[in-house]
Amino acid sequence: MTEAARCEPGTPCWVSLMVHGLDATREFYGELFGWEFAPGPARLGPYVRALLDGREVAGIGLLPAGSGLPGAWTPYLATDDADGTAESVRCAGGTVAVGPLDAGDTGRLVICSDPSGAVFGVWQAAAFAGTEAAGVPGTPFWNELLTHDAEPAGKFYRTVFGCEPAPMGAKDTDRVALRAGGRPVASVRGAGRALPRDRGAHWTTWFEVADPDAAARRVVELGGRVVEAPEDGAEGRRATVADREGAVFTVVRPKGR
Structure with missing residues (x-):
């Protein structure tokens, strides 16, 4: 396994899943990939980080009640400037849905969609650079x-x-x-x-x-x-x-x- 390092802008550095049933989802992926779970940043609401051999590999959060949104995996693309990237998304015809906002001391994030409607995240790392393991099953x-x-x-x-x-x-x-x-x-x-x-x-x-x-x-x-x-x-x-x-x-x- 390799530990997370700062990524070049545009590189997927984290993946997160938003769902309606957090407990059932944890059970599903725990059984499938052997993941264990730890609490994530409180500001993100009900949110857990998936661990493989103690290293963080993904996040799972709870969708707002009654949102009607489907569960979906979302990659976060690295940036050195979340605020500047959010403005670039708007100027290029995309949409900024959430943020920019701080996730505690771990980093700064934005949730966007490109002009075709595909949703992705933006991550400016601080204390947390992103996925901490790669190259083995479950990552x-x-x-x-x-x-x-x-x-x-x-x-x-x-x-x-x-x-x-x-x-x-x-x-x-x-x-x-x-x-x-x-x-x-x-x-x-x-x-x-x-x-x-x-x-x-x-x-x-x-x-x-x-x-x-x-x-x-x-x-x-x-x-x-x-x-x-x-x-x-x-x-x-x-x-x-x-x-x-x-x-x-x-x-x-x-x-x-």
């Missing part, structure tokens, strides 16, 4: 934006964070990598008319597992469902699944592991 592996068209989405994240879009995958695939600090940190996939109407444009978090087939079966046993059956892809073998509340995520065994 975030990748984040991908599923949207209508990859090119304008890539331009938005380049304008706001300085990420450089670069083609990836087959030439006939509308998919780009977002590069920060000279390396790929996330991807954007254009789905066109295949974009799910019930979800619209959205970010998806991928979690590493030892066996995606077994993980997909376990998701069903725990009350979730399989959205896309396990298959081999460029990054490794993966399956897209949903938890009990319908929050979608991907489980993946990276190539070479």
Whole structure:
């Protein structure tokens, strides 16, 4: 495992899940990934941090009662200036929904959406830099934006964070990598008319597992469902699944592991 370090702007540094049933969700992910939980910053309301071998890997918070919002995983992209980034989001055609605000002494955050409506967070680290473990089962592996068209989405994240879009995958695939600090940190996939109407444009978090087939079966046993059956892809073998509340995520065994 590797400890968190300050990330280049635009790099996903944390993932958080907002749900209606906190206890049931903790049980689901505890059984699936072996996570334990500790209280998060009180200012964020009912919120816990997921721990793997004592290191923080994700957050789970409670949606406001009666909000009607679906549960969803949200990546937080690193910044050196949350207030400046929030203004850049507005100027580039996005929306700022929450913040900027301080999360105790841990950092400063913003919740935004890009012009296509995909929700993401912004994190300016202080005492807490972000995810503290990587490269083992139960940790975030990748984040991908599923949207209508990859090119304008890539331009938005380049304008706001300085990420450089670069083609990836087959030439006939509308998919780009977002590069920060000279390396790929996330991807954007254009789905066109295949974009799910019930979800619209959205970010998806991928979690590493030892066996995606077994993980997909376990998701069903725990009350979730399989959205896309396990298959081999460029990054490794993966399956897209949903938890009990319908929050979608991907489980993946990276190539070479």
